[in-house]
Amino acid sequence: xxxxxxxxxxxxxxxxxxxxxxxxxxxxxxxxxxxxxxxxxxxxxxxxxxxxxxxxxxxxxxxxxxxxxxxxxxxxxxxxxxxxxxxxxxxxxxxxxxxxxxxxxxxxxxxxxxxxxxxxxxxxxxxxxxxxxxxxxxxxxxxxxxxxxxxxxxxxxxxxxxxxxxxxxxxxxxxxxxxxxxxxxxxxxxxxxxxxxxxxxxxxxxxxxxxxxxxxxxxxxxxxxxx
Amino acid sequence: xxxxxxxxxxxxxxxxxxxxxxxxxxxxxxxxxxxxxxxxxxxxxxxxxxxxxxxxxxxxxxxxxxxxxxxxxxxxxxxxxxxxxxxxxxxxxxxxxxxxxxxxxxxxxxxxxxxxxxxxxxxxxxxxxxxxxxxxxxxxxxxxxxxxxxxxxxxxxxxxxxxxxxxxxxxxxxxxxxxxxxxxxxxxxxxxxxxxxxxxxxxxxxxxxxxxxxxxxxxxxxxxxxxxxxxxxxxxxxxxxxxxxxxxxxxxxxxxxxxxxxxxxxxxxxxxxxxxxxxxxxxxxxxxxxxxxxxxxxxxxxxxxxxxxxxxxxxxxxxxxxxxxxxxxxxxxxxxxxxxxxxxxxxxxxxxxxxxxxxxxxxxxxxxxx
Numbered sequence: 001x002x003x004x005x006x007x008x009x010x011x012x013x014x015x016x017x018x019x020x021x022x023x024x025x026x027x028x029x030x031x032x033x034x035x036x037x038x039x040x041x042x043x044x045x046x047x048x049x050x051x052x053x054x055x056x057x058x059x060x061x062x063x064x065x066x067x068x069x070x071x072x073x074x075x076x077x078x079x080x081x082x083x084x085x086x087x088x089x090x091x092x093x094x095x096x097x098x099x100x101x102x103x104x105x106x107x108x109x110x111x112x113x114x115x116x117x118x119x120x121x122x123x124x125x126x127x128x129x130x131x132x133x134x135x136x137x138x139x140x141x142x143x144x145x146x147x148x149x150x151x152x153x154x155x156x157x158x159x160x161x162x163x164x165x166x167x168x169x170x171x172x173x174x175x176x177x178x179x180x181x182x183x184x185x186x187x188x189x190x191x192x193x194x195x196x197x198x199x200x201x202x203x204x205x206x207x208x209x210x211x212x213x214x215x216x217x218x219x220x221x222x223x224x225x226x227x
Numbered sequence: 228x229x230x231x232x233x234x235x236x237x238x239x240x241x242x243x244x245x246x247x248x249x250x251x252x253x254x255x256x257x258x259x260x261x262x263x264x265x266x267x268x269x270x271x272x273x274x275x276x277x278x279x280x281x282x283x284x285x286x287x288x289x290x291x292x293x294x295x296x297x298x299x300x301x302x303x304x305x306x307x308x309x310x311x312x313x314x315x316x317x318x319x320x321x322x323x324x325x326x327x328x329x330x331x332x333x334x335x336x337x338x339x340x341x342x343x344x345x346x347x348x349x350x351x352x353x354x355x356x357x358x359x360x361x362x363x364x365x366x367x368x369x370x371x372x373x374x375x376x377x378x379x380x381x382x383x384x385x386x387x388x389x390x391x392x393x394x395x396x397x398x399x400x401x402x403x404x405x406x407x408x409x410x411x412x413x414x415x416x417x418x419x420x421x422x423x424x425x426x427x428x429x430x431x432x433x434x435x436x437x438x439x440x441x442x443x444x445x446x447x448x449x450x451x452x453x454x455x456x457x458x459x460x461x462x463x464x465x466x467x468x469x470x471x472x473x474x475x476x477x478x479x480x481x482x483x484x485x486x487x488x489x490x491x492x493x494x495x496x497x498x499x500x501x502x503x504x505x506x507x508x509x510x511x512x513x514x515x516x517x518x519x520x521x522x523x524x525x526x527x528x529x530x531x532x533x534x535x536x537x538x539x540x541x542x543x544x545x546x547x548x549x550x551x552x553x554x555x556x557x558x559x560x561x562x563x564x565x566x567x568x569x570x571x572x573x574x575x576x577x578x579x580x581x582x583x584x585x586x587x588x589x590x591x592x593x594x595x596x597x
Binding site for chain 1: 274275276301302303307308309311313315317319328329332333334372373376
């Protein structure tokens with residue numbers, strides 16, 4: 001039987017990995033759309049995406065808790081489709097994390113797409129490359145660093161989540177009990193030794209992740225010269 | 228011969244473009260106009276990069292766009308390639324990979340990359356990072372890349388604008404060579420009449436989003452001599468005589484080359500390039516470089532003296548302050564354009580059908596390529 005803290009680590013990594021994957025899948029087209037959008041409604045969508053940056057996590061958690069309950073439509077639809085309650089489930093904390101970490105993925109990607117512009121994409125079209133082809137052969141290689149940054153920030157921010165998860169996930173071991181909540185439990189129980197282990201692990205893990213991102217984004221030494 | 232039927236309008240906040248013209252796509256067709264005339268807009272529309280078009284574009288019986296029939300062929304499906312002014316090479320790929328990018332997407336590949344590398348003189352640069360190429364090298368790679376997509380029509384948008392004179396000459400020769408070897412119709416946009424005069428067979432002139440003239444290159448350049456007076460002042464061009472004449476002697480022993488104009492001759496400085504007898508040489512003479520004499524000049528250092536007859540004397544009806552006239556003189560069937568002051572015109576009492584002599588120095592006969 002694994003220790004409760006190890007179980008919390010597994011839940012945290014599973015949640016963060018799944019959240020990051022979903023964020024990349026929905027954040028990429030959203031960021032692309034925002035980068036190319038010229039309508040005045042762009043600012044409204046941008047504001048909605050950025051809202052989690054300024055909103056207290058408990059506010060988002062509170063409204064999600066209400067929406068996920070079986071008394072409200074999203075919760076009802078989920079229950080009809082899966083036969084299980086959404087609130088206080090692993091799925092709920094993943095959905096909450098996706099919403100809460102959305103700006104950390106969308107904003108770096110949007111900025112990268114805006115900086116890339118249309119000129120190279122037009123050049124690709126002139127050589128017979130369709131939109132999907134252009135994305136994978138031009139956009140992705142040229143914005144690789146921004147994708148790494150977006151994924152890392154999304155992952156790290158999800159690992160560090162507390163308020164939203166506490167509101168919509170509760171504290172169910174093996175299901176919704178993540179590292180930040182386990183740490184809070186240890187502090188509440190005055191078990192500072194175990195709290196220290198978790199805190200220092202999260203601190204070092206986050207440092208390593210961010211240092212890796214900055215290392216990857218360092219300007220590359222150019223090699224080879226034109227003859 | 229393929230044709231390109233253009234009948235569309237395009238509106239922006241500060242610019243309206245409108246065209247109804249059929250182009251015969253033989254050899255190289257120049258598109259001339261000054262900044263803001265709509266040259267690049269026209270190319271982008273043909274390439275499929277302009278979405279707000281109202282009207283139709285038909286290339287060789289293939290409808291690229293027809294807004295009444297709601298037909299729009301995407302840029303990547305048109306088999307038309309556009310080489311941009313700023314080359315737009317992919318920075319994450321080296322020279323060879325930029326070329327392979329085009330070759331891989333060509334559905335019916337006939338050309339060999341190595342042949343194109345040789346044709347565009349890029350054999351030694353295949354592994355080079357595109358960020359480290361000179362402007363001329365970048366444009367050659369862009370041209371090679373466009374060729375490897377094997378388009379049915381190649382569009383060149385000011386390909387020489389960022390180059391020095393030597394690189395311009397090299398690339399112009401390359402464009403002529405490519406066109407001749409691949410028999411590929413080319414639309415060549417430039418705001419430099421000198422470039423277009425050297426390479427184009429036909430020319431379309433645009434001004435403020437409208438077609439001013441279209442036809443044979445020499446004819447349109449000569450028409451421009453008269454049109455330039457009615458164009459906005461910033462669009463004034465150098466009035467000139469555009470010629471394509473056979474070489475009768477590449478070196479007369481005195482450092483001069485000789486061109487034949489029926490029974491008369493035109494002398495110009497010998498070229499360092501290898502030219503052959505009877506090869507036609509494109510050259511031009513600015514109207515301000517030619518003078519008129521009423522009697523045959525004797526004892527003059529000016530080597531070119533042609534006899535002819537005045538056919539027209541045109542003054543600028545839009546600007547009296549220039550105090551000048553454009554005189555057309557026909558010498559052995561060829562029109563020459565001479566820009567002189569009204570003072571000189573009155574002093575010599577020039578009139579239509581008068582027999583006169585033209586004088587110009589050998590150095591006034593200009594070529595861009597040789």
